[in-house]
Amino acid sequence: MGEHTVSSFDEELGHIDRLIREMGDLAGAMTRASTNALLSSDTALAQRVISDDTIMDAKQRELDERAITLIAKRQPMAQDLRGVVGAIRMAADLERIGDLAKNIAKRVGAVGQSATPRTLAHSIDNMAGLVLDQVNAVVDFYVRREAEQLVPLRDEDEKIDIQYTSIFRELLTYMMEDPRNITACTHLLFCAKNLERIGDHVTNIAENAYYVMTGSQLPVQRPKLDETQMSVEADS
Amino acid sequence: MNMLTDAAVEEKLQSASKPGVSKMVGKDVTVHYGEKQALFGVNLEVPEKQVMALIGPSGCGKSTFLRCLNRMNDTIDICRVGGSIMLDGEDIYDPRIDVVELRARVGMVFQKPNPFPKSIYENIAYGPRIHGLASKKSEFDEVVETSLQKAGLFNEVKDRLHEPGTGLSGGQQQRLCIARAIAVSPEVILMDEPCSALDPIATAKVEELIDELRENYTIVIVTHSMQQAARVSQRTAMFHLGNLVEEGPTDKMFTNPDDKRTQDYITGRFG
Ligand SMILES: Nc1ncnc2c1ncn2[C@@H]1O[C@H](COP(=O)(O)OP(=O)(O)OP(=O)(O)O)[C@@H](O)[C@H]1O
Ligand SMILES: [Mg+2]
Numbered sequence: 001m002g003e004h005t006v007s008s009f010d011e012e013l014g015h016i017d018r019l020i021r022e023m024g025d026l027a028g029a030m031t032r033a034s035t036n037a038l039l040s041s042d043t044a045l046a047q048r049v050i051s052d053d054t055i056m057d058a059k060q061r062e063l064d065e066r067a068i069t070l071i072a073k074r075q076p077m078a079q080d081l082r083g084v085v086g087a088i089r090m091a092a093d094l095e096r097i098g099d100l101a102k103n104i105a106k107r108v109g110a111v112g113q114s115a116t117p118r119t120l121a122h123s124i125d126n127m128a129g130l131v132l133d134q135v136n137a138v139v140d141f142y143v144r145r146e147a148e149q150l151v152p153l154r155d156e157d158e159k160i161d162i163q164y165t166s167i168f169r170e171l172l173t174y175m176m177e178d179p180r181n182i183t184a185c186t187h188l189l190f191c192a193k194n195l196e197r198i199g200d201h202v203t204n205i206a207e208n209a210y211y212v213m214t215g216s217q218l219p220v221q222r223p224k225l226d227e228t229q230m231s232v233e234a235d236s
Numbered sequence: 237m238n239m240l241t242d243a244a245v246e247e248k249l250q251s252a253s254k255p256g257v258s259k260m261v262g263k264d265v266t267v268h269y270g271e272k273q274a275l276f277g278v279n280l281e282v283p284e285k286q287v288m289a290l291i292g293p294s295g296c297g298k299s300t301f302l303r304c305l306n307r308m309n310d311t312i313d314i315c316r317v318g319g320s321i322m323l324d325g326e327d328i329y330d331p332r333i334d335v336v337e338l339r340a341r342v343g344m345v346f347q348k349p350n351p352f353p354k355s356i357y358e359n360i361a362y363g364p365r366i367h368g369l370a371s372k373k374s375e376f377d378e379v380v381e382t383s384l385q386k387a388g389l390f391n392e393v394k395d396r397l398h399e400p401g402t403g404l405s406g407g408q409q410q411r412l413c414i415a416r417a418i419a420v421s422p423e424v425i426l427m428d429e430p431c432s433a434l435d436p437i438a439t440a441k442v443e444e445l446i447d448e449l450r451e452n453y454t455i456v457i458v459t460h461s462m463q464q465a466a467r468v469s470q471r472t473a474m475f476h477l478g479n480l481v482e483e484g485p486t487d488k489m490f491t492n493p494d495d496k497r498t499q500d501y502i503t504g505r506f507g
Contacts, residue, residue, distance in 0.1 A: 002505045009504065077462055077490050077502040215492030 012070050013080065016087045017143060019063040023094040024139025026056055028132055030101035031198055035128035037108045038191055039121050046108035049101055056098035063091045079215070086212035090142070093201040093208075097135065100194040100201075107187045120170055124192055127163045131195045134160070134202040138209065147213040150206045154218060160199035167192045259284035259424060259454040260305060260342075264319035267300050267309065274300045276478045277319065282424070287446060287455045289465035289486065292475035293506055298458045301475070302426050305456065306342035307335055323424070340367050343422035347429040349409030351401030351416075356393050359401045359412055360384065363420040379419055386448070387415035388441050407438025414445065418453075425449065427457040431464065443468050462502050466490045474498040 004010050030049050037045035067084050070076065076084050134156060141149045171189050174181045210218045260282040267275040275297045282288050282305075290298040300309070307328060309315040321328050328338055340363070351359050360380045364370040370379050380397065384390035389411040393404070401412050410430060417425055427446075431439040446455060446468045459465050465472055466486060473483040474495065482495040493499050500506050 002500060004504050005506065006504060074504075075463055077466075077504075078493055078499055080503045081491065
């Protein structure tokens with residue numbers, strides 16, 4: 001895309017893009033760190049995630065203000081308008097990712113060191129890895145304006161959902177085996193659920209980013225089954 | 237409350253996006269000023285009872301095309317018009333067409349308000365008089381009042397109808413010119429940057445008026461304000477270097493245009 005006749009317009013749009021990039025990097029780092037903190041009961045690391053969330057909030061506020069000022073001053077049209085409105089929405093999703101990571105971090109300590117079986121820790125760690133890749137990828141594709149890459153990315157979310165379902169089952173098994181596992185497993189379940197929701201926010205971001213770049217919506221996704229819901233009903 | 241059935245809503249949505257019946261149709265319209273060609277085969281349909289905005293960079297031929305629609309170009313000696321322009325299926329360049337009558341059917345409001353050096357009353361009564369649309373004093377009184385009402389000017393000038401029109405403010409003069417255009421009950425109103433000399437309040441009044449006029453009239457407006465085009469029109473046509481680049485529903489043109497030149501122009505990336 002060519003440059004605006006008024007170059008400060010480009011600078012302002014560029015700044016908004018940079019904030020999205022920074023928020024995306026921060027969201028990824030918080031996701032990773034909060035899961036690590038939980039699995040290794042690292043309260044110092046958890047504390048960092050909690051304070052990072054304040055930085056995330058501040059960045060979102062800055063982005064909102066810049067976007068609103070830009071709309072008032074420049075009255076953007078077409079892809080510029082989509083870009084600014086899309087950035088506001090993407091920032092809201094990134095901020096929510098920050099919140100979810102913070103909520104994971106807040107559970108650290110509650111789980112208790114010995115209670116997490118290795119295989120389970122491994123599954124959650126895997127899931128966090130998948131989610132992290134998604135968070136990083138969506139922001140990369142957005143910043144590099146690679147619309148077509150977003151299509152498979154959204155479908156990747158399916159893998160996270162499958163992973164979540166399997167962790168859910170695993171946790172149920174542990175809890176049924178020994179009621180003393182219940183407390184720890186509940187916290188882990190909560191963590192897995194938050195990771196799964198982070199994945200959903202990534203999907204939102206991908207949809208927004210696609211609209212910003214192309215002006216059309218991502219093709220409608222087939223409806224997905226919530227298997228955890230089904231298995232709860234089946235088990236009860 | 238006004239409840240709409242799904243079908244009615246669907247229909248409303250459909251009709252908002254459809255071009256509708258064409259009031260005027262330009263086919264392969266070319267214009268030369270002496271040796272210099274200003275329009276290169278423009279094909280454009282003006283939908284009935286809608287507002288169409290013409291946009292594009294300075295010198296691209298918007299005013300030239302607009303002037304073709306009521307043969308205002310005839311008044312420029314060196315100007316030659318080719319192709320055809322239909323009004324309700326009738327070629328307006330047919331030698332049998334009465335140009336004075338045509339201009340009563342297709343009225344025009346110019347960029348700079350140009351009231352006659354006469355009273356406010358006379359500015360409006362003039363058209364109906366020469367077209368024989370009124371004869372008795374009461375008839376003239378009525379056409380003057382209703383035209384001023386429609387143009388949103390009546391309350392401001394009702395006590396000074398016999399003072400000169402040139403004594404009004406710029407925004408009032410522009411609305412006077414719109415009232416004058418409406419007075420002869422045209423079918424189409426052409427507006428060439430009607431708000432370029434107006435403050436935001438007068439501009440808002442003119443835009444509000446355009447919105448009301450759309451009920452009964454077909455309107456073509458040239459504007460340099462993208463926001464104005466987006467606000468007042470249902471369809472937008474983009475010109476560039478004497479060519480029609482793209483035409484479509486205004487909402488689409490300003491959120492997701494097809495042509496790169498439209499894109500660059502409306503987002504401020506041109507030259
Ligand atoms: N009376 C004239 N005599 C000679 N050339 C003319 C005349 N009127 C317009 N032109 C030329 O025709 C081309 C189109 O002019 P036109 O006035 O239609 O542009 P426009 O799109 O209305 O521009 P603007 O936005 O500046 O009003 C220009 O190159 C202009 O110089
Ligand atoms: Mg012009």
